[in-house]
Amino acid sequence: MSVLTTPEKPAIPTYSLLQNSSIGSSMIEVREASENCGVFKLDPAFLLPHRKDYYLFVLVKKGNNRHWVDFTPYTIKPDTFYFTVPQQVHLKEHAGQMEGFMASFTDEFLQLEENRTLKQLPIIQNPAGAHELLLTTDDVNFIEDVMRKMVAEFNADGTWRNQMLTSWLRVLVIYLSRLYAEQFSESCLTLSYCLLKSFQEFIGKHYDTLHEVADYANLLNLTPGYLNDVIKQQSGKTAITHIHERLIVEAKRRLLHTELSVKQIADELGFDDAAYFNRFFKRIAGTPPAGYREQIREMYS
Helix, strand or coil: CHHHCCCCCCCCCEECHHHHCCCCCCCEEEEEEECCCECCCCCHHHHCCEEECEEEEEEEEECCCEEEECCEEEECCCCEEEEECCCCEEEECCCCCCEEEEEEEEHHHHHCHHHHHHHHCHHHHCCCCCCEEECCHHHHHHHHHHHHHHHHHHHHCCCCHHHHHHHHHHHHHHHHHHHHHHHHCCCCCCHHHHHHHHHHHHHHHHCCCCCCHHHHHHHCCCCHHHHHHHHHHHHCCCHHHHHHHHHHHHHHHHHHHCCCCHHHHHHHCCCCCHHHHHHHHHHHHCCCHHHHHHHHHHHCC
């Protein structure tokens, strides 16, 4: 199972768009790979488990690379769209050639006043934890046309370049969200639904320090009872279940992809007592952390 672990670097590294950018500081980067433009060159660091702190959209035209997102393996297929959101754990099994289009953008881009509504769209929230979208011929043609226009703007460095890039990226995100909603039965946006998304976003930022519903209710200026009622009505799960599930996902990521001890993982996730963390993990996952590590590595070896 050595392909999934990095014993020399027990922590899972996180890469920013700036580190991976060919032009320096940027909130958006767009690239094309083809016979004329060359193929994507993969950073060797991406062959080890890692996270990205930016959103990544990829339209694959040719290629058959195999990679992992969290606990799921994917073999990329032509004319398929792949996407990831920040903090998922990625692993490329090999750096084979691929042709297509790639757009990367940061959360900072989504925080701009004119882009904040995009933050609530399904392809960005990704409640299903999905990674690929199936495309019709019409979908492929539309997405390729938009991304080709984005590449042209990105490389031209002309007047109103950023505004044009932003406009085309909005079109792409909205179009992909429509496909996401069709393929993953996404709910209609309501105030209660937006509260659920805000709650989940706060969990994503604070899961390692805040473990109680009251903590998140305070961040949202709500009572714990009201928050729990809305979350349960929208998702079918209690607020504390969402908190616990995120902790379990993060624990499983570290158990699979690092050589951190169970105590070290407990410390990283904000548990003062490793024994309590063991009981907590076993109660929800059905097996102790050490047992899960052995099972998951045997399954994916």
